[in-house]
Structure formats: C-alpha cells, structure tokens
Amino acid sequence: MDPAVARVLVESTVKIALFFFVVLTVIAYMTWVERRVSAWIQDRRGPNRVGPFGLLQPLADGIKFLFKESIVPPHVYRPVYLLAPALIFIPSMVTLSVVPIGPAVSLFGWNIALQVADVDNGILVILAFASMGVYGIALAGWSSQNKYSLMGGLRSSAQLISYELAMGITVVGVLMVTGSLRLNDIVTHQIEHGWNVLYQLPGFLIFLTAAFAETNRLPFDLPEAETELVAGYHTEYSGMRFSMFYMAEYANMITGSALAATLYFGGYHVPGLHALGLSEPLAAAVQVLAFCSKVAFFLFVFVWVRWTLPRFRYDQLMNLGWKALLPISLLHLLWVSFLVLTGRG
C-alpha cells in the first residue's frame, strides 16, 4: 500500500478511537456535573456516596444500565424501535468530528491536524447532520406505538425543523464575514480580526437559543414533558437503550457548546498567547486547553439554564421560533451583509 495512504489510515483510526473515548467520558461525567450543579442550585448535596465527591457515580450508573433487563414491549415495531437510539446518537458524533480542537502540531515528525476530519464544507456538514437528529426522535416515537411517544416524536420534529431555520440563517452571518465554509478558516479569521461574538452578538444569542432547542433541553424539552406526555418519545425504552437517549442528549450538548465556541468565541484562540513566546507544542497544548474550557463553560450554561428556567408552553415555543427568532435572524443577516458591503465586517 502507498505509505501516504497507510499513514492517513493509521492517523485517522487513532484519532477516531481517541475522539470516541474522550467524548464518551465527557458524556459520563456530564451526568455527574448535571446532578451536582442541580443539587447546588436547589441547595441539596447531590450524589456524594460513590467515591470521593461521588466521582465514581457515572461508572456505577453505567454498570447498572448494562445489567438492567432491556425490555422490548410486544406492541412496538421492532426493527425501527431498535434502530432509533442509534440514529439519535450518530449525527451528533459526526457533527463533532469536523470541529478543530487546536492548531496543527508537529509530533514525531508528523504534521497532525487536531480534528478528526478537516472538511472544506465543514459548516454544511454540520447543518446536514444536525438535521438528521430529528429522525431518531421521530422514529422512536412512531415505532413505540404509543400515543404519548408519538406526540413527543411529532413535537420534537416540529421543534427541530423550526429552530434549525433560525440557526442556519445566523450561521450564514458567520460565513459571510469569513468567506469560507471551513471551520479552520473561521477560527483563523477570528484570530486575525477578533472573535465573532464581538461583532455579531445578536447572532450568537439566536444561535445559543436554537442550540438549546436542538438539544431538547429545558426550557425547550416539550418532546419529553413528563407532566403531559409521561416521558415522551422514550417512554417505551428501558435499560441500555434508554440510556442511549440520555447519552445522545449530552452528546448534542457537547456538539452545541463546541460549535458556539468555534463559531463565535474564537475556537482554540487565546488572546495574547504570542507575547508569551512559548514553544510550539506547549502553545498548542494551551490552545487545546482553552478550547476545552470554552466548551466546559457552555456546558455549564446548559445545566445552569435547565435548572433555572421553567418549561415553555407549546404555542409559546412555536411563536418564539417562527415569529421572533426567524425574523430577527433575517434582520441580523441583513445588518451583517450591510457591514460586509461597507467593508466594516
């Protein structure tokens, strides 16, 4: 085999394996963070029995889910019922794989890009796979053959479609100032001209709101509103399949946070890092750490908002999406194009 191809194969395999390991670990520990932070907000203690500060709780939960009986109710449409949890999980992982977590570094004589796939159409890949997430939820709801599940699935599809529009239009604003669909170019542009959030604050706020809706979290968790729909689209799931839905929710949160950091907060950029005069590997490590802390901040915001705000009513949700966010995002796009035309973007 061609050595160049072999090199690429080895490099990508290692990256994918590492990527999965890191993301799954972060997902596990996000459940712990969520419970501890919610306890802190509500003046409780939270999980603190398993290991120091309850740090081994995710491990215990994982083992519990694996050994629980996984019941497939007799009335479900089995093939789709079994496929749905995977369909909900895969898109968020694919989306995350195009996000750069640091600059390219030279290691062992290799020039390694710190992202799984450096795609020219990065933004389009993100939009494409973000719109795939709806299938998992809609199909889980339909195949369960249960009216609450179906309602949850339908609500979620309507919600995802409505908020995708506003999200896509705000992202166009970022594209216009960068002039490229590649995420690396977007980060480089921000390094040279300052973070996008400074110029497009309304765009960022719309993006964040849409990201909350896309992850189906409070205040947008209508698809699983337990007071109306039992548990929505995952009512009929149990054991590891049930936990797949939870893992997908956290994976979506990580994706949303990573995108917010990359598109609006300079990605791995640390202002004033050049002045310190660090060696290349050390500087790269600092930048990766900076990216991780930006993502961690947004993850915290996700948890913070969930335990602070009450749930919307369904008509309020639709009104916000179509009558507020969509027009505002269009106006914002007009404003950004005006800035770009007059050379002030």
Added chain:
Amino acid sequence: MTERDVVIRLLLGLIVVVFAFAVIRALAPARTVLAGAALAAGAVALVALNPAALANVEFWAGLVGFAAILSALMIVIHPNPMVSVLFLIVNLFCVALFYLILNAQFLAAIQIIIYAGAIMVLFLFVVMLLNLKAEEGLTARGGGPQRIGAVILGGLFAGLLFDAIRDRGPQPYFEPGSFASGFGTARELGGLLFTRYLFAFEAASLLLIAAMIGAVILAKRRLR
C-alpha cells in the same frame, strides 16, 4: 486525489457499511451474527486480495452503487411504508456519496441537507400521521393484459441496459485526478451561479417563491 479526500471517502464508506449492518440487524435480528460475519469476511477478503483497493475510487463507487441498488429495491419491495421511507433516505445518502466520489462536495452536502434533511422529514410526517398499516393488498396480481405489458416493457428495459453496458469495456468512466483544483467547491459553484447562470438562478428562486405562496393560499382557502 489528496490525502484529505481519502480520509473523507473512507469515513463515509465506513458510515455506509455500519448503516447497512444496522439495517440488516434491524430487519432480521435472528441473522445478525451471520450478517455481521458475512460483511466482515467480505471486507477482509477484499482488503486481503487488494489492499490498494481501499484507496481506489472505483472500489468505493462500486460499494456505494451496490448499496444504492439494494436500498432502491427495498423501497419498492418492503410492505411497510415507513420502512420504504427509511430506505429512500439511505438511497438519497448513496446519491450524495456518488456526488462526493465525483468531486462535487458542495452538491453532496446540499443533497443531504435538502433531500434527506428537509423533504424526507416531510414524507416521514405524512406516513406517520396517515398511520398506514403494512400493505398486504400490494401483492395482488393484475389480469392477463397487464402481465403481457409488464413482460414486454421489462424485456425492452433489459435490452436497453444490456446495450448500454455491452460496449463499456474496462475503461474508467472518469479519471480521478482529472478534476481542476477547486472543482465542485462552494466557491467555484457560487461564482458560476452568480455570474454565468445568474438569470436562471434568479428565475428559479422566483418560481420557488411563487410555488410557496400558491401552496399556502390553496391550503388556507378552506379556512376562510
């Protein structure tokens, strides 16, 4: 072909294989192990026979073509309309992969966003809300004239296919390295759309707007 292209194609090929496995597993859970073993054995045999095939565009084109034909057949054959919709989505993904193989990466992404992401969700909605049961009546046979017509048309189509394939020979349909740099990127395509084909592009957008307004008015007329 650059290294990045190889990686992207490998990743997408892998997604197709994983998805095919998931579909087989879902449709015939009892034969999961068998299907997995067959897929793995096939993949290992292919790679062992010709390791360079992994970097060969035509190998991936063949794989995607196989998946496309299989999913297209399943759309028609499967009695459950919901499963047909799912296979249509798989089929649309295969078309996107074809675009990618032909270096039209922008078109590939748009294919997924528009067809798989938007239009098929609508299809899914409709089928879900109609709550169609598995159609048993679809296997009913037509009368004699219908059968004779089917045989004649099928024969004609087979002849056409045979004629199309016969003279092909082993030469490739395209040279993988023959594309100009930048071919198929958003920049290139956007440049063409807004200079050379500006009139057609704007006319199409006007047509779409008119269709949209028309649809809304037709749907709302009864409410008044």
